[in-house]
Amino acid sequence: MSPVISIKDLSKVYSSGFKALDRVSLDVAKGEIFALLGPNGAGKTTLISIVCGTVSKTSGTVLVGGDDNVSAWRRARTRIGLVPQEISLDIFSTVANCVRFSRGLFGKPVDAGFLEGLLKDLSLWDKRAARVVELSGGMKRRVMIAKALSHEPEILFLDEPTAGVDVNLRRDMWALVRRLRDRGVTIVLTTHYLEEAEEMADRVGVVDKGRLLLVEDKASLMRRLGKRRLTVTLAEPLPALPAALDGAPAPRLDDGGRKLALEFDAGEGGGAMAALLGRLDRAGIAYVDLETGNSSLEDIFVGLVGEGTR
Amino acid sequence: MNLAANPLGIWAIYRNEMLRSLRTLFQSLVAPVITTSLYFVVFGGAIGSRVSKIGGVGYGEFIVPGLVMLTILTQSVSNGSIGIYFPKFTGSIYELLSAPMSAAEAVTAYVGAAATKSVVIGLVIMATSTLFVDLRIAHPFWMAAFLVLTSVAFSLFGFLVGVWARNFEQLNVVPTLLLTPLTFLGGTFYSIDMLPPFWRAVSLFNPVVYLISGFRWSFFGIGDVPVAASLGFALAFIAVCLGTLAWMFKTGYRLKP
Incomplete structure (x- = not known):
């Protein structure tokens, strides 16, 4: 048309x-x-x-x-x-x-x-x-x-x-x-x-x-730029990211160590999530809540504008 | 739809402007009538009774054309300028700029409305004057022609001022600093023949002299300058205003960034 x-x-x-x-x-x-x-x-x-x-x-x-x-x-x-x-x-x-x-x-x-x-x-x-x-x-x-x-x-x-x-x-x-x-x-x-x-x-x-x-x-x-996000609320706050959780894809500590946030490509499926949860279990880190979501257009946008200014 | 012209758009603006005038009917009509009556009482009655006839016309009668001109010049500039300045000030000019209206159509509508109002006010003042003096009109056609031409010319001039002005102060500067002196020195209350030769010569550079003289001629058959000069001046003034406006619209001057 x-x-x-x-x-x-x-x-x-x-x-x-x-x-x-x-x-x-x-x-x-x-x-x-x-x-x-x-x-x-x-x-x-x-x-x-x-x-x-x-x-x-x-x-x-x-x-x-x-x-x-x-x-x-x-x-x-x-x-x-x-x-x-x-x-x-x-x-x-x-x-x-x-x-x-x-x-x-x-x-x-x-x-x-x-x-x-x-x-x-x-x-x-x-x-x-x-x-x-x-x-x-x-x-x-x-x-x-x-x-x-x-x-x-x-x-x-x-x-x-x-x-x-x-x-x-x-x-x-x-x-x-x-x-x-x-x-x-x-x-x-x-x-x-x-x-x-x-x-x-x-x-x-x-x-x-x-x-x-x-x-x-x-x-x-x-789809192209969207990320999915897993947020894990920990039972006990962590002062720093333990070595056991390092390795790609690496989560980051949020909310003063009370939460772990992991971002991964939407096309990747659940592999990254399962890997992180497995590592948490093996390290003996207890968690009380899990939350997943899509990254918003805002996240995409901030990324694009950032690239534009660089 | 392929509009070759937008007559409904012209009508919409004209109607809207006239409605605006109706909303301020008191300010629009009653105020000029009161002001003019005061002039008649002071200049026509109190002072005029001690002034001898001018060219065979009593002073009270003599000042009628001048007073009508004084008011319609002021009113035309004021209405013509506020009509376009107000949308500029409030920002609602976006609508005019985005509408399928040509500059000529917009000017026709705004200036037409302002001039209509001036003509009505002029007629109301003449009607008021009959309460004070015995008014004769020697050339009614030319009286109407000068009334309309002057209203159009100065409404155009007002429109120009409205486009030019960036704030209310600038909007008032032209009427106060330019128009009032020109009108008062333009023979509103006297014949320029009454001036010493030097000032009479200076007066001939005052455009308003020509308008008042022509208008006065249409009443009494006498004027300070030949009537053809008056007519020519009014037309030339309109041409200059139109030319300036055409340039303003072409360049988007102070209307369109």
């Missing part, structure tokens, strides 16, 4: 001389949820701002639905809805007027039925006549999303959608993202809440210092 967003060699140097993006190339497929992951200042917001047209590029090309976002900007922009990081609304306007304004701005005629559905979808219907200034922070964020969806975009950009958002709203927001995806909307989000990218995204792109370090299917990324 041809990509709905196609970015080629995109660079951005701000007038201050700061290079925010360095030859980034990226394709986003129609209907997927794509997460851009990176630390603050990595260039995630610059990247989506250029695609959406709020920041001008220095070089490279951006195609949205096959249309160049500079030469065919009108068609390209009609396809996109943007929810920026910061809440910025005309606070004296009513909720319904705010959303109606956005729809009009994108050239769509008033559609009372659609507006009602959208506001109900975002639990804003009861607040439609309220002025934005009267709303809570969470409600304001819902208004931002309603504005972005008001013109029925094919692609939705969410810039740090859950920064400063409570658990309920976060859950609602993810449910909405899934519903949108089911309707065929492509979603690009930026986050440094890594567990969310892990939970939500189909594919993940890791950005740091203006460069796209890798783009991979989330599952294969986890």
Whole structure:
């Protein structure tokens, strides 16, 4: 399938001389949820701002639905809805007027039925006549999303959608993202809440210092770079790792000697675990609990960014 | 959808701006009316009764076009600038920048709304003035033309100031330091013929002289400068503002990093 967003060699140097993006190339497929992951200042917001047209590029090309976002900007922009990081609304306007304004701005005629559905979808219907200034922070964020969806975009950009958002709203927001995806909307989000990218995204792109370090299917990324971890809680703390436990793969002491942690490749099966437990038995070291788990995207990410800075 | 132009977008901004004005109806309409009434009481009544007729026109009547111009110049710049500065200030400008709206469409909408408001205020002030003086309008068409042209020209200028301003102080600097002196020295309350020759010559460099003179001519058939010069100046001013704006949008000046 041809990509709905196609970015080629995109660079951005701000007038201050700061290079925010360095030859980034990226394709986003129609209907997927794509997460851009990176630390603050990595260039995630610059990247989506250029695609959406709020920041001008220095070089490279951006195609949205096959249309160049500079030469065919009108068609390209009609396809996109943007929810920026910061809440910025005309606070004296009513909720319904705010959303109606956005729809009009994108050239769509008033559609009372659609507006009602959208506001109900975002639990804003009861607040439609309220002025934005009267709303809570969470409600304001819902208004931002309603504005972005008001013109029925094919692609939705969410810039740090859950920064400063409570658990309920976060859950609602993810449910909405899934519903949108089911309707065929492509979603690009930026986050440094890594567990969310892990939970939500189909594919993940890791950005740091203006460069796209890798783009991979989330599952294969986890398979390729994912580690499993065994944590053994000891009956008695150990002051240092006994010689009996040395040898590959070596565990390390954690939690002031109360725990042993062993990391091993996910593809390796249980061999490493069995070996460690056998060595513990032979050394006569008693343990009270065992815990296994997958390493999180965060572990992977920290490793990648570390490599990038080296 | 392939939009060749976005008329619904223009309407959305225009409507939104007019709604904003309605929310501040008192500030928008009542304040200029009160201010103008005060001018009439002080200059028209108290002082005007001691001033002889100017070109056969009573002083109270004479200052009506000047007062209308004074108010619409101020209001146009203020409305034109806040309309674009406010979204810049709150950050909600992202929406305009990401929308399928051309610069020309955005300017049409914002400036159209600001100018509409100015024209309405101008008409309200003229209506108010009939309570104080017996108003004649010799050339109603040209009166309307100057009213609309001036409103558009200075709303455009205001828009420019709104794009340029980085903070509220800069937003206020132009009206206070530039516009107020130019308007007061532009013949609002006097004919420049009443000035000594040197100051009369200096006044001819003041753009506002041309606007007030043209507007006054449409009322009384007399003006400080030929009416064609007034018209030409208003059009030239619009052209300069449009040119500057075109450059600003082309370079993304202070709007788009």
